[in-house]
Amino acid sequence: MKISTRTRYGLRAMIEIAGAKPDSGVFQKDIAASQSLSVKYLDHIIQALKTARLISNAKGKKSGYILTRKPSEITIFDIHRAFEPGICVVECISGNYHCDLSEGCQASGFWKQLNNLIYNYFNSITLDDLIHGRVTFEDESFSEEASRQKA
Amino acid sequence: MKISTRTRYGLRAMIEIAGAKPDSGVFQKDIAASQSLSVKYLDHIIQALKTARLISNAKGKKSGYILTRKPSEITIFDIHRAFEPGICVVECISGNYHCDLSEGCQASGFWKQLNNLIYNYFNSITLDDLIHGRVTFEDESFSEEASRQKA
DNA sequence: TTTTATCCTACTATTTTAATAGGATTTATA
DNA sequence: TATAAATCCTATTAAAATAGTAGGATAAAA
Numbered sequence: 001m002k003i004s005t006r007t008r009y010g011l012r013a014m015i016e017i018a019g020a021k022p023d024s025g026v027f028q029k030d031i032a033a034s035q036s037l038s039v040k041y042l043d044h045i046i047q048a049l050k051t052a053r054l055i056s057n058a059k060g061k062k063s064g065y066i067l068t069r070k071p072s073e074i075t076i077f078d079i080h081r082a083f084e085p086g087i088c089v090v091e092c093i094s095g096n097y098h099c100d101l102s103e104g105c106q107a108s109g110f111w112k113q114l115n116n117l118i119y120n121y122f123n124s125i126t127l128d129d130l131i132h133g134r135v136t137f138e139d140e141s142f143s144e145e146a147s148r149q150k151a
Numbered sequence: 152m153k154i155s156t157r158t159r160y161g162l163r164a165m166i167e168i169a170g171a172k173p174d175s176g177v178f179q180k181d182i183a184a185s186q187s188l189s190v191k192y193l194d195h196i197i198q199a200l201k202t203a204r205l206i207s208n209a210k211g212k213k214s215g216y217i218l219t220r221k222p223s224e225i226t227i228f229d230i231h232r233a234f235e236p237g238i239c240v241v242e243c244i245s246g247n248y249h250c251d252l253s254e255g256c257q258a259s260g261f262w263k264q265l266n267n268l269i270y271n272y273f274n275s276i277t278l279d280d281l282i283h284g285r286v287t288f289e290d291e292s293f294s295e296e297a298s299r300q301k302a
Numbered sequence: 303t304t305t306t307a308t309c310c311t312a313c314t315a316t317t318t319t320a321a322t323a324g325g326a327t328t329t330a331t332a
Numbered sequence: 333t334a335t336a337a338a339t340c341c342t343a344t345t346a347a348a349a350t351a352g353t354a355g356g357a358t359a360a361a362a
Contacts, residue, residue: 001269003152003240005351008258015257028308035252039307041352047309060360061306076261089154101186106166106281107159110227112288117272118152121265130257137263156320179339190338192321198340211329212337 007083009035010045011130014079017055018071018131025057025064045083052082071131077122087119158234160186161196162281165230168206169222169282176208176215196234203233222282228273238270 013031020026032042046065049055054074055065067074080087090111092099099105129135164182171177183193197216200206205225206216218225231238241262243250250256280286 001152001154001235001238001240002242003262004349008241008243008262011258011261012252012256027306029306038353040354043308043310044352050309057308058360059308059358061308062361063307063359084152087152089152090159091153092159101163105163106284107162109284109287110162110276110281111154111159113286114269114272116288117268118265121268125261130261133257133260135264136260137267155318178337180337189322191323194339194341195321201340208339209329210327210339212339213330214328214338 001089004083006045006048007080009037009042010049010083011076011079013042013045013049014054014067014074014127015130017065018067018074018127020066025066027064048082049079052078054078054082067127071128072126074127075123076125076127076130077119079127080122087115087122089115089118152240155234157196157199158231160188160193161200161234162227162230164193164196164200165205165218165225165278166281168216169218169278171217176217178215199233200230203229205229205233218278222279223277225278226274227276227278227281228270230278231273238266238273240266240269 012035016031016034017026028042028046029039031037031046032039035042046055050057050065053068056068057063057065077087086094088094092105093108093112093115125135163186167182167185168177179193179197180190182188182197183190186193197206201208201216204219207219208214208216228238239245243256244259244263244266276286
């Protein structure tokens with residue numbers, strides 16, 4: 001249950017582009033610098049965002065990226081979809097998958113609900129919410145219990 | 152964002168054990184057969200559940216597993232925890248992680264909320280809910296939009 | 303025409319996960 | 333008391349996914 005680093009970097013890149021002055025595009029090298037990534041690596045991430053038509057730029061030397069839509073019109077699901085084909089927590093709930101056991105599988109409903117929960121969340125939050133600090137989590141205790149990690 | 156197959160099989164094994172007649176334990180070979188897994192592979196999964204003290208058995212030839220608690224007292228989070236150290240959708244929100252950018256990271260709140268959402272869901276559903284069919288998902292349209300997968 | 307920046311594709315390395323394998327231990331039972 | 337059935341335990345291999353690097357083509361501003 002890990003979000004890929006590409007998606008994480010992609011979201012941060014979007015936040016950075018969204019936060020720039022409206023008239024000036026943002027360069028890859030600046031994003032790379034502020035996020036401590038090589039320009040070459042960030043390149044993939046930027047290209048994925050561009051292919052998904054979330055950002056655009058002029059060609060040539062004076063390029064630099066801007067959003068194609070207002071931050072309030074870009075959901076996190078849109079950004080996630082630039083890097084992943086969709087949200088699918090287990091293969092066996094995707095459309096064309098056939099499972100011999102699915103007839104009586106008492107777990108599939110649980111996974112479908114989980115999938116839906118995540119999808120609805122991703123779809124309900126926009127880039128605008130993030131850049132205006134409307135999505136925060138104050139309670140420090142959550143990480144103790146739930147997000148314990150390998151040493 | 153994939154649930155590991157071990158966790159999936161583990162959940163199904165728990166459902167199978169929970170669904171057995173109360174007085175008779177369930178054998179690995181029977182679970183393996185009904186889920187089309189080798190006994191050797193299922194072995195790992197069963198051992199993880201046992202280490203997590205979710206199931207127990209007698210030693211020797213007439214073994215066979217039973218739940219250590221009532222299904223209503225076993226949450227999906229308990230089962231998940233038998234296979235994973237915790238729920239952690241991105242490394243950078245776990246307790247002892249330090250991120251240079253976290254000072255002004257406008258994404259971390261989003262990830263923490265996601266983590267919490269999943270944790271609360273896992274914690275709110277019990278094995279009893281599953282074996283009595285209380286967790287279902289009827290709407291067929293969800294998979295079209297959200298869970299599209301690679302061909 | 304040189305420089306800056308994106309664009310595009312291929313590749314390598316790393317890590318994670320899935321699955322197999324071999325044999326030790328325990329105990330019912332023939 | 334031997335043997336068969338079952339779990340227990342550890343090591344290893346195989347496969348897949350992901351992260352990250354590399355090289356050069358292209359476009360346009362200076």
